[in-house]
Amino acid sequence: MDIKIALAGNPNSGKTTMFNDLTGSNQRVGNWPGVTVEKKEGRLKGRKDVIIQDLPGIYSLSPYTLEEVVSRTYLVNEHPDAIIDIVDGTNIERNLYLTTQLIELGIPVVIALNMVDLVRKNGDVIDLNKLGQALGCEVIATSALKGEGSKQAAERAAQLGAEHKAGQMPSVFNGSVEHAIAHIEESIQGKVSDQFLRWYAIKLFERDEKVIEELGLDKSLMSHIEEHIKDCEKEMDDDAESIITNQRYAYIAKVVQSAVRKKRSGTKLSTSDKIDRIVTNRILALPIFAAIMFVIYSIAMGSFPFSIGTMGTDWANDVLFGEWVPGLFDKLLIGAGDVLRVPEWLYALIQDGIVAGVGAVLGFVPQILVLCLLLSILEDIGYMARIAFIMDRIFRRFGLSGKSFIPLLVATGCGVPGIMSTRTIEQDRDRKMTIMTTGFIPCGAKIPIIGLFAGAIFNNSPWIATSAFFIGIAAVVISGIILKKFKAFAGEPAPFVMELPPYHAPSAGNVLRATWERGWSFIKRAGTVILISSIVLWFLQGYGNVNYGVEGAAFQFGAVDDNNHSLLRYIGDGIAWIFYPLGWIGDMAWKAAVATFTGLIAKEEVVNTFGVLYNYAGEVDLMDDSSPIWAAVRGDFGPITTYSFMIFNLLCAPCFAAMGAIKREMNNSKWTLAAIGWMCGFAYVAALITYQIGGLFTGEATFGIFTVIAFILLAGVIYLMVRKNSYKEDVIRLSGKHTANV
C-alpha cells in the first residue's frame, strides 16, 4: 500500500518549494498567493511507496476561493494518510489558525516550521517541543529553500501515516462552546467515523453548508443541533462562525506566547514595507508600473539597441532558419552535381513544408523567452501581487477587480495558465467575465502574428506591438463595460482582499523554471502540432486541380505549381465569403481565411500558414532574401486590411488548448459556448468596423452596404456601453464554490 502524504499550508508558505525538494520534480514556484491552482502528485525521493501531494494554499478549511475548494475537498474526502502542515515561521500566529483545523481532521499531522532560516535571522526563538506539546503533534524545523529538514519531516509523516497514529487533539475550545460541540458530537456519534467526529461536530456548529449537505441528517436531529448552536450564540453574543474563529485565535495566542520569543516587537517598517511605500504610492504607482511594462516590452520586442528579444528573433529568422538549417538540409539531400538524393517531392516537403513552416514559428522563440523571463522575474520578486492592488481601483471602474489583472498578465505569456489562474478570483461572475476576456490579450503565440505584420507592412514600427497590446486591453475594457450591464454579470465586483508576500531577490532557479515552463510549451508545440499541420498544409497547398482555370476541363488531382490551384484554395474559397465584409478580398482572401482557420490549432499557425503559402507561390529563394514572406505579404495586404486581419486574429476564439481551458474552468457547455461566441462576435464586429470605417478614410474601402452596417454596429456598441445599468443594486453573490469541477 502506498502512503499518501498531503502538503497543506497557507498560500506562499513554501509548499511547492518543499514539494520540489521532496520529489525532485520541477513545479513552478511563484511569489504571489495562488500559484498552485491544481493539486500535483509526486513520489518521495528514495521511497517509492510514499506519494506526496502538493495542494493549493489555504487559510482555513472553510474555503473562500475556488482553489481553496480543491484543497479542502482533497483533505476531507480523500483522507490522506498523513499531513505535513507547512507553517511559515515568520508569520506563525496566522499560520497556526489553519493548523488547529488540520489537527481536528483526525489525520496524523507533522508541522514543518518552515523558513526557519529567516526566523533565526530575525533573532526570534521558537521552542519546538513546547509548540508540539501544545498542539499535540510533532514539529520539525525546516527551510525548504535550503533543503533543511524537509526530508526528515516527510519520513516522520510517512511513519505516522503507516501507523495511522493521530496525535492527541488539543483542547482549543472552552466553556459553553466546548459544551455545545461535545453535545453535537454525541448526537452524531455512529453516523460518521469516530476519527472525524470532532471535525464534523465543529463544522455542524459553524453551519457549514457542504457538511450539512453531505451528512443529510434528519430534520429533528438538525433542529436539536441548531438549538445547541443558538444557545451558545446567545450566551456569547456572537455568531457561531465568529465564536469558533475567536476561540481559535485565543488558543493560538496562548500557545505562541509560551513557545515563541520574538526579538522585534511592534510593527517596525521592514525593507519590503519601504519598497511598498514607493511602488504603491498614490502618485507614483501607475507611472512606475507603466515604465516597467514599457521597458519589458522594449527589451523583448522593441527595436532598440538593447532589445535582445528582437535581436534573437532576427537572427533566428535570418541566419538560423534563413541560411543554416536550409543549408544543412541541402547538404544532406543534394548529392554531387546537384543531383537530389531523395525524390523531388520529399525535398520540397522538407524544405518548403517543414523547415519553412516550423522555422517561421521557432524564429519567435527568442522574443517569447525574453518576455517570459522578464515577467517571471516580476512575479518572483513579488511585484505582480502589488500590480493587482494598484490596478484594482482602475479595473473596478469597468466592473472587474484587480485580481482579474493577474490572469490577464499571465496570458501575455500563454492564455492557458492565464485562464487557469482565474481560480484565485472569489466571485463567480468576476471569474466568468475574466475567463471570457483573458483570451483577448496578445499571448506569446500571437506575438509572431504581430511581428510578421509589423515587419512586413509597417517597417518594424514598435507602435504595432504596442497597439496590439492596447487593442487587447481595449477589448477587455469594452467587454467589461458591456457585459456588466447584462443580468448574469451585474453587481459590484467582490471586495479586494489579498495577502501581499514580502519582496525578495529573484531566485535564479525559480525564474528559469517559470521561463522554461512557459517557453517550452511553445517549442513543444512547434515540434508536434505545428510540425504535423505544416506537413498537412504543405500537401493541401502543393496538390490540387492540375486543370484549374482550363475551360471545360474536369478536375484532375495532381501536384500544382501555383498554389492558387491547390486544394487549400478550394477550402479557402469555401469559407472566404465569411470574411469579405472585413476587407479580405481578392487574391489574399482565401489565404487569410485559411490562416485564420489554422490559427485555431495554435495561433502561431497563422504565421506558419503564411510561411508555407507564400514561400511556395513566390519565386524568391529563402537563401537569397531573408524576408521573402514579408515582401509577398506586403503585396497582398494594405495597412487597413492588415489591421482588420490582425484585430480579428488577435481577438477571435483562442487556440484549441485555450478553448479547452475555458471549458474546464467554466465547467458548463453553455458558458463555454457563450465565451467563445462572445470572442468571435466581438472580433468580427471590431474588424468589420475597423476596415469599413477606417478604410473609408484611407481609400482602401469604398462606400457600400457594409459601410452602413459598420456604422450601425458602431452605434450599437456605443449604445451597449453607455446604456443605463438596470441591475446595479444586485447583492454580492459568492457562488463560485459550486461551479467549477474540482
Added chain:
Amino acid sequence: MMPLTMASQGETNVIAKITGKDEVRQHLAELGFVTGERVTVLTQIAGNMILAVKDSRVALDKSMCNRIMVE
C-alpha cells in the same frame, strides 16, 4: 470608534469591531483581522490600503477598510 479608512498612513490601531456578517468577514478573520488585533496602515491609494496585521501584509479595498472599525 472610527472606520479604518480614516486612519492615516503609518498609524497603528486596535480593531474594535468588524461589521457585516458574510463570508468576506470570515475570510478577513482567517487573514488575522479579528477584534483586539493591532493593525498598521502601510500605504493607501484612494482608500485602498496595504495593512500590516499579525506578521503579514494584506491589501484591502476601500469597502473592506470601511468595515473594520478601530478604537
